[in-house]
Amino acid sequence: MQFKKIYIFISFILTVVQVSPSIPQDSKKNCGALYGRVFDQETGDPIAGITVFLPEITRSGFTHEDGHFFIPALPIGVYALQTFRIGYQNVLLNVKIDRCDTNYVEFRMKSSPLNMESVVVTSQGDKTMDVLTEPPVQVEGKKLRQQLGKTIAETISDEPGLDLRSMGPAPARPILRGLGGDRLLILEDGGRTGDLSATSADHAVVVEPITAERIEVIRGPEALMFGSNTLAGVINVGRGYIPTTNWGHLHATVTYQGETVNNGSSGGASVSMPLGPFALRMDGSFRSAGDMKTPIGTLDNTSINTQNGSVGLSLVKSWGFVGIAGSYYQSDYGIPGGFVGAHPYGVDIDLERKHLEAKSQIFFRNPVLKQLEINGSYSRYHHEEFESSGILGIEFGLLSYNFSLITRFKPFGIFRNGAAGIWAEYRDHAAGGLAF
Numbered sequence: 001m002q003f004k005k006i007y008i009f010i011s012f013i014l015t016v017v018q019v020s021p022s023i024p025q026d027s028k029k030n031c032g033a034l035y036g037r038v039f040d041q042e043t044g045d046p047i048a049g050i051t052v053f054l055p056e057i058t059r060s061g062f063t064h065e066d067g068h069f070f071i072p073a074l075p076i077g078v079y080a081l082q083t084f085r086i087g088y089q090n091v092l093l094n095v096k097i098d099r100c101d102t103n104y105v106e107f108r109m110k111s112s113p114l115n116m117e118s119v120v121v122t123s124q125g126d127k128t129m130d131v132l133t134e135p136p137v138q139v140e141g142k143k144l145r146q147q148l149g150k151t152i153a154e155t156i157s158d159e160p161g162l163d164l165r166s167m168g169p170a171p172a173r174p175i176l177r178g179l180g181g182d183r184l185l186i187l188e189d190g191g192r193t194g195d196l197s198a199t200s201a202d203h204a205v206v207v208e209p210i211t212a213e214r215i216e217v218i219r220g221p222e223a224l225m226f227g228s229n230t231l232a233g234v235i236n237v238g239r240g241y242i243p244t245t246n247w248g249h250l251h252a253t254v255t256y257q258g259e260t261v262n263n264g265s266s267g268g269a270s271v272s273m274p275l276g277p278f279a280l281r282m283d284g285s286f287r288s289a290g291d292m293k294t295p296i297g298t299l300d301n302t303s304i305n306t307q308n309g310s311v312g313l314s315l316v317k318s319w320g321f322v323g324i325a326g327s328y329y330q331s332d333y334g335i336p337g338g339f340v341g342a343h344p345y346g347v348d349i350d351l352e353r354k355h356l357e358a359k360s361q362i363f364f365r366n367p368v369l370k371q372l373e374i375n376g377s378y379s380r381y382h383h384e385e386f387e388s389s390g391i392l393g394i395e396f397g398l399l400s401y402n403f404s405l406i407t408r409f410k411p412f413g414i415f416r417n418g419a420a421g422i423w424a425e426y427r428d429h430a431a432g433g434l435a436f
Helices: 002-016 141-147 152-156 221-226
Strands: 033-040 051-054 059-062 068-071 077-084 092-097 102-109 137-140 162-165 173-176 184-188 214-218 233-238 251-259 264-275 278-289 292-294 297-299 304-317 320-335 347-363 369-387 392-409 419-433
Touching: 033 051, 033 092, 051 068, 059 068, 092 102, 137 141, 141 152, 141 214, 152 162, 152 173, 152 214, 152 233, 173 184, 173 233, 184 221, 214 221, 221 233, 221 419, 264 304, 369 419
Parallel strands: 033 102, 184 233
Antiparallel strands: 033 068, 051 059, 051 077, 077 092, 137 214, 162 173, 214 233, 251 264, 264 278, 278 304, 292 297, 304 320, 320 347, 347 369, 369 392, 392 419
């Protein structure tokens, strides 16, 4: 029944995606807006499907069939504009947003084949790099689609310093600089995931990579903003549950994957649309795979079935945004038996997470304060483990409440990227079944 709902949802997305939105007729009447067009450098043709991103204020837009894009309700300032699309080199340029004016930009992008990046290992470090200000590793755009795997850990495992630990295809978890578990924090849109993946190797991370927008690996002092036990670092998966941009048009994306080693398939779709001053975003995904096949036979009890969906609504203005979102994640997967640390004959795990979050971001117009971020979330996680005989071996329940308030400062004095705030968490954890 769940797969039937997902099929109907994806069919709806495919139908909606065929609508070709027009360029806003009143673009010149908007204050604090960015309007532009993107062309192919070689042919001069307009390019559709380009993601235009302003990272300082987390606003974004997409180009349409005629190459135009439009990002309304922007605060005044100078921003770095980034572009992403598979098959083209990324572009980085500065744009200035003036009061009560729509700024027009026009640029060309050079095509680029999908070549794998080389990895160079040297015996000497870069002495010119300040470790305390080392920028985070980001996997996004075409790089994210090239490396997309069944889990977050598999997707980023080829990045330098990263690996994964796993007791099967489903419960893989990243390892950063040789450390994992509670020493490596995994976040979703900057907030706690509310799962138990850090407590045991057979517990899965409740984050589906197929609808992720980007994955950030944060190391150094900045990781301490997310908790006191981030010895290895932080991996933040940007999902965009709560819209931070009102795009002005309907946008939709559809992704589908298939693999033969386990007769598996997965698909995801997302829709973003304007509702007056509000922005609405919905997404859904599924993943289904059988037991893995190896050169010496089938590895029993390694199948996986996962469903995931979310809906978010936010009010987007030039002063910032405020929004709320809810998501649901359900997965049942197998853990093979017969090796050290596993159940002798394997175990089947059924888990679900219900998640609510609220977020607000407010920009300031003074020489000291840059912005204020307020986040709150609630997660209900339930997890059951069934032995090979079918009886319930153990079950876990976890209620998580999180709140954070962070003020970011503009460069002044000796500070280049300062922030101050508070973070609080309350967790209610219970275990049942044949708890040992």
